[in-house]
Amino acid sequence: MQKGNIGVTTENIFPVIKKFLYSDHEIFLREMISNAVDATQKIKTLADKGDFKGELGDLTVRVAVDETAGTITISDHGIGMTEEEIDKYINQIAFSGVNDFLEKYKDNANNIIGHFGLGFYSSFMVSKKVEIITRSYKDGAKAVKWSCDGSPAYEIDDAERELRGSDIILYVDDDCKEYLDKQKIQQLLNKYCKFMPVPVAFGKKTEWKDGKQVDTDEDNVINNVEPLWTKQPSTLKEEDYKNFYRTLYPMQDEPMFWIHLNVDYPFNLTGILYFPRVKSNIDLQRNKIQLYCNQVFVTDQVEGIVPEFLTLLHGVIDSPDIPLNVSRSYLQSDRDVKKISTYITKKVSDRLAGIFKEDRKGYEEKWDDLKLFINYGMLSEESFYDRAKDFALLKDTEGKYFTFEEYKTLIKDNQTDKDGQLIYLYATDKDEQYSYIETAKAKGYSVLLLDGQLDAPVVSMLEQKFEKSRFTRVDSDIIDRLIVKDDIKNTELDSEDSDKLSSAFKSQMPKLDKTEFYVEVQGLGELSQPVVITQSEYMRRMKEMSRFQPGMNFYAQMPDSFSLVLNSDHALIKKVLDSCKEATAEQLKPILSEIKGQEARLAALHQQQNGKKPEEITQEEKDDLNNTEKAIETERNKKNDILANFAKDNSVIHQLIDLALLQNGMLKGAALDKFLKRSVDLIR
Numbered sequence: 211m212q213k214g215n216i217g218v219t220t221e222n223i224f225p226v227i228k229k230f231l232y233s234d235h236e237i238f239l240r241e242m243i244s245n246a247v248d249a250t251q252k253i254k255t256l257a258d259k260g261d262f263k264g265e266l267g268d269l270t271v272r273v274a275v276d277e278t279a280g281t282i283t284i285s286d287h288g289i290g291m292t293e294e295e296i297d298k299y300i301n302q303i304a305f306s307g308v309n310d311f312l313e314k315y316k317d318n319a320n321n322i323i324g325h326f327g328l329g330f331y332s333s334f335m336v337s338k339k340v341e342i343i344t345r346s347y348k349d350g351a352k353a354v355k356w357s358c359d360g361s362p363a364y365e366i367d368d369a370e371r372e373l374r375g376s377d378i379i380l381y382v383d384d385d386c387k388e389y390l391d392k393q394k395i396q397q398l399l400n401k402y403c404k405f406m407p408v409p410v411a412f413g414k415k416t417e418w419k420d421g422k423q424v425d426t427d428e429d430n431v432i433n434n435v436e437p438l439w440t441k442q443p444s445t446l447k448e449e450d451y452k453n454f455y456r457t458l459y460p461m462q463d464e465p466m467f468w469i470h471l472n473v474d475y476p477f478n479l480t481g482i483l484y485f486p487r488v489k490s491n492i493d494l495q496r497n498k499i500q501l502y503c504n505q506v507f508v509t510d511q512v513e514g515i516v517p518e519f520l521t522l523l524h525g526v527i528d529s530p531d532i533p534l535n536v537s538r539s540y541l542q543s544d545r546d547v548k549k550i551s552t553y554i555t556k557k558v559s560d561r562l563a564g565i566f567k568e569d570r571k572g573y574e575e576k577w578d579d580l581k582l583f584i585n586y587g588m589l590s591e592e593s594f595y596d597r598a599k600d601f602a603l604l605k606d607t608e609g610k611y612f613t614f615e616e617y618k619t620l621i622k623d624n625q626t627d628k629d630g631q632l633i634y635l636y637a638t639d640k641d642e643q644y645s646y647i648e649t650a651k652a653k654g655y656s657v658l659l660l661d662g663q664l665d666a667p668v669v670s671m672l673e674q675k676f677e678k679s680r681f682t683r684v685d686s687d688i689i690d691r692l693i694v695k696d697d698i699k700n701t702e703l704d705s706e707d708s709d710k711l712s713s714a715f716k717s718q719m720p721k722l723d724k725t726e727f728y729v730e731v732q733g734l735g736e737l738s739q740p741v742v743i744t745q746s747e748y749m750r751r752m753k754e755m756s757r758f759q760p761g762m763n764f765y766a767q768m769p770d771s772f773s774l775v776l777n778s779d780h781a782l783i784k785k786v787l788d789s790c791k792e793a794t795a796e797q798l799k800p801i802l803s804e805i806k807g808q809e810a811r812l813a814a815l816h817q818q819q820n821g822k823k824p825e826e827i828t829q830e831e832k833d834d835l836n837n838t839e840k841a842i843e844t845e846r847n848k849k850n851d852i853l854a855n856f857a858k859d860n861s862v863i864h865q866l867i868d869l870a871l872l873q874n875g876m877l878k879g880a881a882l883d884k885f886l887k888r889s890v891d892l893i894r
């Protein structure tokens with residue numbers, strides 16, 4: 211028997227390992243099984259080369275849990291180890307790996323990607339003692355047993371073992387008893403070993419016999435040794451890809467299409483990426499791309515390796531060239547990783563461009579599902595925008611699709627304003643903005659439907675990319691001002707009438723929380739609606755953006771401001787004006803003439819004082835000016851009161867306001883109820 215100390219200086223290294231890798235204890239199983247798989251593949255290689263002439267035998271790696279003994283055993287029929295090899299690979303080298311790890315990550319353990327290849331010693335994260343019973347394939351090799359209880363001391367002894375290969379026996383620590391639960395092990399095998407290249411068996415398949423579940427003779431092999439991505443694309447059918455997708459994401463809808471990745475220079479990478487049909491954000495967070503290293507599952511945190519927008523895709527990537535035992539910040543600056551990321555982006559855009567070219571109709575049918583990925587890609591990656599601008603689509607409110615270039619050609623003639631700016635009209639909700647869309651269409655304009663999650667930032671991006679172009683929502687102004695072609699014709703009403711109308715209407719606008727209404731009078735044509743509500747594009751966008759961007763709180767606090775535009779060409783508005791004049795003329799006459807007089811006085815005072823320096827203006831003159839202003843204010847208030855008093859009982863005004871609110875989904879609760887009752891009264 212040989213005793214010795216493992217070549218480490220730290221007195222007791224294992225508590226440290228445990229602490230560092232606390233969240234990732236479970237990887238021990240992956241490490242043990244991939245060692246067993248490696249040893250098995252090595253014997254196969256030796257046999258292929260003729261360096262091993264014996265029987266290969268059954269190469270299945272076996273995992274067994276013994277709850278009573280408190281052990282997990284991983285057995286392989288691989289190359290095994292001689293005593294010298296144990297000394298070299300386990301006592302010396304493996305430990306130096308642990309040492310390096312501690313050296314490097316002492317201070318920033320949190321930055322570790324979470325799957326440092328600790329290899330064999332990760333077994334101590336869950337074990338109080340580990341034994342290796344092994345026998346090398348080499349002629350005349352003796353079986354040996356190595357054991358270590360987690361202190362730097364180990365023992366090596368002779369052992370009984372007939373067959374070539376190794377048993378690794380983990381004596382599970384008392385605080386890690388969960389790993390003695392078969393279901394837990396099954397779950398870990400499923401997560402990490404599902405596609406390992408050598409059969410891995412966990413117990414036997416069971417069957418029902420005499421009302422009991424009993425083991426059969428057949429191994430319960432948990433993995434598929436030849437997963438789809440390792441095969442040649444030319445040998446695969448559509449159904450194969452769909453089936454594989456189902457094994458990866460059992461509850462998910464069929465994917466739209468996929469990309470089989472396969473490169474061996476300048477780096478090695480295989481994999482299959484699927485474009486999923488995404489139903490909800492929960493799906494996005496739950497189903498992720500899985501990263502493998504030679505068919506061993508590493509992680510589903512692929513940020514930094516795959517461009518961010520492609521993390522929304524599903525599937526697998528397998529590459530031995532992605533450095534796994536480094537921190538994330540290093541990963542992002544690593545040149546090979548950058549190359550991988552660029553390669554994947556190019557592959558994805560080539561595939562999309564290909565489908566677009568070959569099957570435009572099919573592509574359009576998928577667009578609504580694809581849009582999120584492509585928009586996200588264009589927003590987050592300049593190089594992707596440059597590729598995607600030729601196959602990204604815009605959809606109009608009638609459901610027709612256009613490329614950027616096609617759409618520009620379509621609207622160029624009719625939607626260029628007097629300053630030469632191309633105006634892209636859009637709606638965000640076909641039903642809510644229905645009448646605005648119809649008005650625009652009646653004018654021969656095309657209206658885009660931009661109702662996607664990312665459309666607001668996409669609009670800002672496109673405005674920067676497209677030359678001399680602006681996006682405007684159809685309800686952001688009255689039709690003649692959406693695309694200003696000539697100078698606007700002014701309302702035919704004189705300012706006094708216009709003022710009466712707007713004051714009367716304004717006095718009856720509802721007092722809504724955080725909402726402001728401006729009232730203006732415009733001639734919109736006899737056939738247009740009598741009252742229209744619009745919301746300025748600029749303010750709406752600022753408010754929308756403030757929801758996503760910190761530091762824009764100022765805009766979020768501002769009330770929503772809307773314009774209520776009264777169409778002075780409409781018969782109903784004319785009718786209101788006439789009855790208003792009739793009802794208020796007597797009362798308003800002296801007030802209006804008083805206001806006129808005071809205004810003339812104010813103008814004269816201003817003129818007088820304008821020529822003077824501030825110190826030359828006397829207190830008396832200042833008071834005079836202030837008092838005149840106040841007098842005007844008082845008279846105006848009187849005027850407004852009279853108009854409000856008239857408007858209060860005018861059911862046409864109320865009805866018109868409510869109809870406009872209703873059209874914008876702003877009439878609710880008690881106000882809606884009142885409107886309904888009034889409407890019934892009106893037709894009674």
Ligand SMILES: Nc1ncnc2c1ncn2[C@@H]1O[C@H](COP(=O)(O)OP(=O)(O)OP(=O)(O)O)[C@@H](O)[C@H]1O
Nearest residue numbers: 245246249290291299300304327328329330331376
């Ligand atoms: N089941 C086994 N059969 C034969 N040799 C083994 C077995 N397990 C471990 N070894 C030997 O011990 C060495 C150290 O294993 P360890 O898992 O620590 O590192 P590794 O597998 O080389 O690298 P990694 O850190 O990526 O796992 C292996 O390289 C191998 O030579």
